[in-house]
Amino acid sequence: MTPRRPASLLRLSLPALALLCLLGAPASAAPAITMGGEGWVQYGRIVRSTDTSTFDYNGDFMRATAAQLSLRARFSEKLEVGAGLGAMERHFLLGGVGNNGGRNPVQVYPYIVEARFTSTFWNGGEAGEGSGSALRLTGGFFPYNYNPDVKNLGLYLLRGPVYPGIVVSGFETRHVLPLANTLGFHLHHRAGAFEQDFILASEHELYPLFDVSPAYIASYRFGKVLRVGAGVNFYHLLPVAPRLTNPDTLAYNGSDDASAPLNRSWIYVDTAGPGSADDDTTYLSFAGTKLMANASLDIKALFGGLPALGPEDLKLYGEVALIGLDRRKAYQALYGGYSERMPVMVGFNFPAFKMLDHLSLEVEHYGARFRDDLKRYQATNSGYPSPIPAAPPAGAPSTARDDWKWSLHAARSLGASVRLSAQIANDHTRPGGKLYDPAGEWQSIFAAPRDWYWMGKLAFFF
């Protein structure tokens, strides 16, 4: 089977750049500059973690603190520039007493809050009003969230890889905060109640880096009661190095391990044929397609609003996705059928009667049969990153025990500058490396229904 050879990045970049050249909005000489900043501390604990096949995270504490500064300059109605950066201190999870020798020094991470421009071609009316239209282009490294109801679970379309369909979530990740998560361009169009977004994202997180993923998301609002949306993400459709994204050989450094199907680098060998001569070899790709649909129903709007409730109360929302459309035998063997590639999330904002900004319960079902582990997407000195799922280590719990996830998130703003938030959950939080092996420990900490953690956060901002 010959892998696909998609078009080069250049073909896509040039139209985008040409579009930029058409921006003719004159700028004012003295921009209006606003400064913003935020600091936060968070603290929590893993109360139970069943999977102790690598590290034992039971009882581990989690702590992080960060500070960020941002400047936004508005030159006219048509052009705004945002620049912000921050630094975070955190610790790798300690594991059991013997896992890190008891040593767990602080790690410092710089991050970009935003590095973007936004050019507004026209802007009439406000979003959700059902009238007017808007068109704007954002470029750089910027925040994007197509489903603002999500507090933790969901956002399947743009988080995580396709093969294997690893799902990403956790406590207030940057995907649900106003922090840069998309590197590339975003064209937004609104016409009345209809909104559509075209995203051209350059891969900056997962191997193979640089690849470009075009995505399209559309939504429609039925008054204030209902919003429905759908999207498609052609993940890594435009590879910059096709031989990395769509491998066509066993390995480039002889590291292919044929001892077990999940140890291979890039191939799946179907040995179900009558003899070895009939074995069917399939080269697996990092590229794939995701589909997504979401909806949000504001129940109180059905009754014309209830004054005792907050604006987020009584909202019912949900999201479903299909991660990977390839149904060839090798893909079905590794990733299952369509029903096993479909994460479904439903969320509900309980009535908090304005005592909280929201109190959101989210529940997810995802019947993936592979181990919930991003280990094979990390840079390593041995072997290659691979779209083949990670092999469960000895003693790991059954992958069927982590199908259900849940999260209860609460937040309360105190004035305009302080926000308290907290969460208890059994979600897809990952250790994100360990002290002596930053590429290790990328499995979900929570692998069984009884697993959970709690986290609290204090944020202050201006």
Next chain:
Amino acid sequence: MRAGIPLRSCAWFGTMVVALACSAAAQDSAQVQYKGAAWLQVGRIEHSSDKVNNGPYNNFNKNWQQGSGVQIASTTRVGPEWEGAFGLGASVGHNARGDLSVANNQYPVWSVFVSEARLTYAAPVGDSKLRWTLGFFPYNYNPEVRNLGLYLLRGMVYPGVLVSGFEARHVSPGANIFGGWGRYSRGGFTNDLLLISETDTRPYFDLSLADVVSWQAHPALQVGAGVNFYRALPRDRSLIAPGKNCDNSFSNYQQVDPSTGSGDNCAIFDTVSVDTAGVAVVDTVTGSLQGTKVMGRFRLDPKLLFGWGAPFGKQDLVLYGEAAVLGFKDYPKYYENLAERIPVMVGLNLPAFGLLDRLALEVEYYGSKNHSDYGKTETYYAWTPRVVPVNNARDDWKWSLYASRVIAGNLRLSGQVANDHLRTFGAPSLGFTTYAEALTTPRDWYWMLKLTSFF
């Protein structure tokens, strides 16, 4: 007395900074201005010939490079004479991955940096102006340069490696000088005196003293010259001039590199003759990283000379150039010919007729026969070049075509195709840094595109 002078200099520096800061703080009418920039860039090394340094793992052919960054800064004016500025930035890059066989170890690289941290005092003195700046600040004596050139303050003397690349910090508004800067200007004459603490290459902290003058001889013609007493005030003279033997069991520095078997890490062993018994007579030559650079440059705008206006853009047809001597002292084997230590560049802003802000073609000739690699300096503090079996005569000519255009007032699109002194610093899988250039023959080149939003 090895460290006396730098120590006193540092103490003086510190006292000055504190005094100036206290004086500035005494003012209570601060005016603060903010500025910032954000960018996104992507490019590819199309051809890289070097199969010695760059192969097999460091095969950079068809390697992509990508980056994104942000910086924010503020300038505070305290009264009519004092100004302070500080800024910081962060960037994430995905460096060249090397050969496919080592592509498994590619990962994002995060960097934080200081874009400026300075205190400036400026006041008129009669018909003249005097300005003092202390801290970490941007300085560029030749603002025409887009890529090649700026020899006086970039790179070393021995070995005379050159530095350039796409929108390097030396041509961008980011801090590149750590130390002090005094500027005297009167009419079209400007004199810059710089005391520079080394921040780029090992050993750090050494002080260099430089002076740069420029004269606007005519509205159409500017000429300039400068001298840099590179590492004139070393932190530790034994580091920059190790003598005959740099073997050090603690630091593992050795006269002979065990990995390559090559020597001359701290002294040159020059075979000068053969005695009557047929045994080579070797002259041991000691030297130093210390040296003197001089530079001359010009900028000529024929539009002003001949009164040409439209349809040319403001920068069109500007011709500029720079030449330098990198060290006046000859050493056998590696630095025998002064002519091979003279880089020359000429640039011309091609007519863009207002469609572009600049379309600059730069060409450079540098006849050094040493390998353009300062790996031995970073490893052994060596003043000698790294010796590798490649033809060093094939990289004498460099070129660069650079274009930029500001669109919508505060967005800037820029791009470059070039065969310059780009360094990739090695594939991530190597686990160590290399300091060789990626482009070593006339066939080598790369391109980059960048989109910057700024205010």
